Amino acid sequence: xxxxxxxxxxxxxxxxxxxxxxxxxxxxxxxxxxxxxxxxxxxxxxxxxxxxxxxxxxxxxxxxxxxxxxxxxxxxxxxxxxxxxxxxxxxxxxxxxxxxxxxxxxxxxxxxxxxxxxxxxxxxxxxxxxxxxxxxxxxxxxxxxxxxxxxxxxxxxxxxxxxxxxxxxxxxxxxxxxxxxxxxxxxxxxxxxxxxxxxxxxxxxxxxxxxxxxxxxxxxxxxxxxxxxxxxxxxxxxxxxxxxxxxxxxxxxxxxxxxxxxxxxxxxxxxxxxxxxxxxxxxxxxxxxxxxxxxxxxxxxxxxxxxxxxxxxxxxxxxxxxxxxxxxxxxxxxxxxxxxxxxxxxxxxxxxxxxxxxxxxxxxxxxxxxxxxxxxxxxxxxxxxxxxxxxxxxxxxxxxxxxxxxxxxxxxxxxxxxxxxxxxxxxx
Numbered sequence: 017x018x019x020x021x022x023x024x025x026x027x028x029x030x031x032x033x034x035x036x037x038x039x040x041x042x043x044x045x046x047x048x049x050x051x052x053x054x055x056x057x058x059x060x061x062x063x064x065x066x067x068x069x070x071x072x073x074x075x076x077x078x079x080x081x082x083x084x085x086x087x088x089x090x091x092x093x094x095x096x097x098x099x100x101x102x103x104x105x106x107x108x109x110x111x112x113x114x115x116x117x118x119x120x121x122x123x124x125x126x127x128x129x130x131x132x133x134x135x136x137x138x139x140x141x142x143x144x145x146x147x148x149x150x151x152x153x154x155x156x157x158x159x160x161x162x163x164x165x166x167x168x169x170x171x172x173x174x175x176x177x178x179x180x181x182x183x184x185x186x187x188x189x190x191x192x193x194x195x196x197x198x199x200x201x202x203x204x205x206x207x208x209x210x211x212x213x214x215x216x217x218x219x220x221x222x223x224x225x226x227x228x229x230x231x232x233x234x235x236x237x238x239x240x241x242x243x244x245x246x247x248x249x250x251x252x253x254x255x256x257x258x259x260x261x262x263x264x265x266x267x268x269x270x271x272x273x274x275x276x277x278x279x280x281x282x283x284x285x286x287x288x289x290x291x292x293x294x295x296x297x298x299x300x301x302x303x304x305x306x307x308x309x310x311x312x313x314x315x316x317x318x319x320x321x322x323x324x325x326x327x328x329x330x331x332x333x334x335x336x337x338x339x340x341x342x343x344x345x346x347x348x349x350x351x352x353x354x355x356x357x358x359x360x361x362x363x364x365x366x367x368x369x370x371x372x373x374x375x376x377x378x379x380x381x382x383x384x385x386x387x388x389x390x391x392x393x394x395x396x397x398x399x400x401x402x403x404x405x406x407x408x409x410x411x412x413x414x415x416x417x418x419x420x421x422x423x424x425x426x427x428x429x430x431x432x433x434x435x436x437x438x439x440x441x442x443x444x
Contacts, residue, residue, distance in 0.1 A: 017059050017434060018042045020052060021395060024064025028071065028385040029368035039069055041391040044434035049387055060436065062429055064395055070367050071385045072104025072135070072392035072432065074374040076272050077248065078323040078345050080137070081412075082128070083121060084113025089325040089412040091125075094345070095134025097411035099438040101321075101346035102394035102427040104135050105375070105382050110142040111169035117142035117153050119161035126162045133437045136392075138164045138378060140194055143182055147171035152182045155191050164378055165192040165246065170295050172200030176233065183243035192379070196248040197230035197255065198222070198296065207336055209282040209299040217285060219336065222297050227255045235262045238269065246377055247271040249322060251296035253306030260315050270377050271315075273307050274322035275344060275351035280304070280417060290331045290338035291417040294322075311369060312359045318374035319355075321348040325413020343413040347404065349396060350423035357424075363398065391434040400426035 019041040026037045026049060033049075040048040040056055047053065078098060081089040098106055108125075110116035116125070122139050129137035141163035142153050148171075155166055166186065173179055186193050203226040208214040210221025231247065235258065238245055250256055250273050262269045276294065281301045284292035292298060310316045324341025331338050344351075348370060356366030372383030382392060401424050406414040430438035 020058040021062045024069035030372040071371040075106040076320040078106040093412035104392035109169040115142040122161040167194040183241040187243040199226045199229045202226035209297045224252045244268040270317045272318040278355040295340040343411045350425040353425040393431040395429040
């Protein structure tokens, strides 16, 4: 389909382009910006006056729940939700049922995703068979099947020798490892940040040192093996300082933060609301502020949604019995914009954290809005205010700590590979 998007504020964060212009799309590519070719006959015209036209969002952690967890969400529902959130490419963690530890499972997932409307899907393969932590998977075969990296997701890896072997093997073939830093022994049975709030409420805590100890081990093993590592979902100021030091040393290290950790703290736990049961846990205000500042100065490479849809039964229980995680793919844009407003960050820099910078982590040439680039675009109203409700979410999982809260920034159109995959209903 030939589409022209007229009169929007066109932003390409990677190049710094920021002008009101028309964007012409044909055959899955951006064919012109700022001028409409003489022979271009658009089949669809989108009026983007007062809207922002940006590269589609790239999400580094969005669980699609297939295979095996369809009672929580389906591939169809989460692909629709992602498109509604302006996400045009996403990485899905391997913690499905069974985990993504066999090439056939990865190929099936990619085949299903290709045949559905919605974002480009990039599976992250299981680092160990069954995510059980014993031995390593056939990374070469999984890469051929379509995996872009390897991870344990949130499953513990207690054997450091297995981790070292995995890093040695990955370094040999150039496979990136995505690791969530948490020492499984120090974090055992923990469900909240270890601090005054958890102590007063009688909740088992996860100390910050569980994160820093794990980061220290990873950095040491990186020095020995030369492996490339992406640290997933930093949660603490101390952990961020260690990442800064590792990067300054020249280690091939990147990291991300979940959008909700830029806004929320363990003060949310006073309500005993299971929607605030997250992994890693919400930490102190000092940690939140440090993460927000680290994203602003570039120490943190990207923001992810850490999308984890659940069925109602997983959350409608006491806090300690609930399953951790939040549905976040539709909130990635407004939460990132909210962080930028609070931090005084310009819109192009804010968009970089959810477009080309996560694309760089993935090693993909996405997240750009230039002539010749894939036509993956997000058209949004940066000033639209809306309240997050169960009814406003398209994800099958209606679980979010932001339910009932007002956010600013709403997607109007999402174009993926040149197709209009999402169009917001007309305002009544």
